[in-house]
Amino acid sequence: MAFPQTSLPITRALVERKYDEPTAVQLAVLEENAVGRDMVVSAQTGSGKTVAYGLAIAPTLMGELMQFDYESDPQALIVAPTRELALQVERELAWLYQYTGARIIACVGGMDPSRERRRLDQGAHIVVGTPGRLRDHLERGALKIGDLKAVVLDEADEMLDLGFREDLEFILEATPKERRTLMFSATMPKSIAMMAKKYQRDALRIEAKGSERAHADIEYRAMRVAPNEVEHAVVNVLRLIEAPSAIVFCNTREHVRHLHATLSERGFAVVNLSGELSQSERNSALQALRDGRARVCVATDVAARGIDLPNLTLVIHADLPNDAETLQHRSGRTGRAGRKGVSVLLVPLSRRRKADMMLQTARVTPAWTGVPQADEIRKLDQQRMLQDPIITQAASEEELDLAKNVLAMKTPEEIAAALVRIYRARLPAAEDVFDPGPARNEFREPAPSRRERDRGDTGPRNFTWFKLDIGRKDNADPKWLLPMICRRGKVTKPDIGSIKITDSETRFEISNEAAERFAAAMLIAEPDDPAISLLDPSAPVPRSDIPRPKKVYEGKKEFSAKKPYEGKKSFGDKKPYEAKKKFEGGGGSYEDRPPHAAGDKPKFDRGPKDGFKKDFKPKFGGEAKREYKPKFDGEPKREYKPRVEAEPAREFTPRLESDAPKYPVARPKFKKTPAAANVGGDVPFFKSKKSAWKGKK
Secondary structure, eight states, X not given: OOOOOXXXXXXXXXXXXXXXXXXXXXXXXXXXXXTTSOEEEEOOTTSOHHHHHHHHHHHHHHTTOSSOOSSOOOOEEEEOSSHHHHHHHHHHHHHHTTTTTOOEEEEOTTSOHHHHHHHHHTOOSXXXXXXXXXXXXXXXXXXXXXXOOEEEEETHHHHHHTTOHHHHHHHHHHSOTTOEEEEEESSOOHHHXXXXXXXXXXXXXXXXXXXXXXXXXXXEEEEEEOGGGHHHHHHHHHHHSOOSEEEEEOSSHHHHHHHHHHHHHHTOOEEEEOXXXXXXXXXXXXXXXXXXXXXXXXEOGGGSSSOOOTTEEEEEESSOOSSHHHHHHHHTTSSOTTOOEEEEEEEEGGGHHHHHHHHHHTTOOOEEXXXXXXXXXXXHHHHHHXXXXXXXXXXXXXXXXHHHHHHHHSOHHHHHHHHHHHHHHTSOOOOOOOOOOOOHHHHSOOXXXXXXXXXXXXXXXXXXXXXXXXXXXXXXXXXHHHHHHHHHHTOOGGGEEEXXXXXXXXXXXXXXXXXXXXXXXXXXXXXXXXXXXXOOTTSOOOOSSSOOOOOOOSSOOOOOOOOOOOSSOOOTTOOOOOSSOOOTTTOSOSTTSOTTOOOSSOOOOOOGGGTOOTTOOOXXXXXXXXXXXXXXXXXXXXXXXOOOOOOOGGGOOOOOGGGSOSSOOOOOOOOOOHHHHHHTSOOOOOOOOOOTTTTOO
C-alpha cells in the first residue's frame, strides 16, 4: 500500500528513505476526515508516530506551497518529554522536510540557552523542545509564537507523569486560539482526555489498529535467576544473543554504574545512560551506539521512551519494571518498523509472582527458561567461528604465501588451536551460573502442605536431611534461616521441608529433586557463612512423618471434693437497713432538711441572688459547720431601672429649624457616630449603666 498523496518534496524524501508502505497510524492521520482537525491519537511505540504527525501538519504549515519562506517565525511547536526524544524528533523531521527548505531547531535542557536564542532570532519554521526549556524561552521573549499554526504533544501521558502539567498548560495558554492541537500517546489515560477537552476543538479520536496485540515483532523470554547472579546472567545472555546493539535496563543509577563497570571489565564495548549525565555525555553515548563503536548500553528508564536505534535487537531487563506500561515501553525499543527483536526478563526467585502478574496485565506470554549455561555458549561459539568471515572469506595470494610458510613450521593442529585462541580472546568469557529450576506450579502439581506431610498423608518421604551449625543458642529462627537457605542453596521455599532447631544445630529437609543442586551450591561459600553439610544417615533423625502416639487415659479423672453449699451467705454483723437515713446537721429526713442548712452532702440548687457564693465549698471534719444566710436577708431589694437604648442611626430624622424651641435647652453630651455624620445630625449614643448589684460583695 502506497502513501496517500502528499506534497512533492515530502514524497521525494519518503521514497529516498524507502518508506514504501505506511503504518496504520500514518494512514489514519492522512484520511480526508482528519485534514485540518485537532486529533487525539493513541498508538503503540515503534508504530511511526513521529512521521505520522510530520505528515499531518505539513498541509497546515505549507498549504499548496512547495517551499517554506527563508525567514519566518515558528509555525509549528512540538513538545516532547525527554531530551533524547526531542533530539530524535528533530532528526526525523529533518530528513522528512529536507526538500522543503524548513528550518528546524531543538531547544532542550542541558544545552546552551544563549546559542538556542541566537538560532531562534535567525528564524525557524519548526521548534522541537522539552516543556521546561520552551517555557523559559517564552518567558524571556526569545520564542515568538504569534504566527503559530500547529502544536504537537508527543508522548503526552509521559509528560503528565513527569510533572510537566503546569508547563504544558502555560504553553497552550500562550499559543494562538486558532492553532491546531495534536496529542500523540501510547496510552490514553483520563488526564489526557481532560486536557484534550479543555484545549482542543472538536478533536478527532484515533486509535491505531493492531494496538490490542502489542509488539507482535518482539519475542519475550523470561529466565529464572538466583538473586546474587543477575550480573552473571546478563553476561551470558549478551554472549548467547550476539545482537548488533542491546540495551540493559536498571531501576537505579547506582545499579547502572555498577553493571556498566562489570560489563566493561568483562570486555564488552559498553556505554551508560542515566539522568545524572550531562546532555553532551548522553548524546555521545547514543551516537556511539549508532556508529557501532559501542554494542551495549546500560540505562535507566530515561531511555525507555522514544529512543530509536536502527540496529537494536535485544532488550534485557536486569531489574524488573515497576508496571506493565514500563515493560511495554522498554521492550518497544526493539521490534520497531517491522524489525524483529528479543526482550529478556531476568526474574529472581522471590519476584516470580510479581513478574507473572505484570506479564498478565501486559497480555504477554513469555517462554520460561533457565539462564544460558557456559557449556551451551561454548558450543555456540564453535558454530559461529566456522561461519566467521575470517574463515569463510577467500584468501589473497599474499595470505596464501604466508600460510605456506606457517605450515612449514607448525602442524595443522597447532595452527587451528592458535586460531581458536585468537577467536576466543576477543570474546568475553561466559559465566558459570546455577539454574534454580522451574517453579512447582510451572510443570507439576503444588507440593503438599507441611501438616499433610506430618500426618503421613503423602506416602514415602522424598526429602534429604541437611545440618546447619547454628542452634537456639545462636538465636536461630526460621524467619531468617529460610531466606538464607534459599539464597545459598539456589532453591525455593517449596523445596524445603521440615526445620528442626536444637540448642546447638539446625536440621532441615531439602527435596530430593533439589538436593544434588543444593549440595553443589554448598561448596561455594563465603568465609562468614555458617557451615551446611549433609546429615550423617546413622545420626538420629527427627522423623516428622511418624504420627505422635495418642495419650491413653487409665480412667476418669478424679476431682477434689468441693465445699458443700450450705445455704445463703450470712451478712455477719452488718446493720440491716431500717429506715430513711438521718442527718446529723439537718436533724431529720432529707425532705425535712432546710434549704440553707449544712448537711454531710449539701445540694447546690441556689444561686448568687439567694446569697450563696459561687466558690462555696463546705468544710467537714472537726470544724464547726457554718450557717450561710442570704446577704439581703431582711433588707428590701433594690429596684433596677430598665436600660436606655438608643435607636439605630439609620432611623434618626433630623429636627427642622422651624421646630426648634425659642429658649435654650440643656442638652446632654452626645457622641457623634459615623452614621450620623452622613445625615448631618447628632445621634445620642448611650452607654448602659452598671448594674446595682455588680461589684457588691
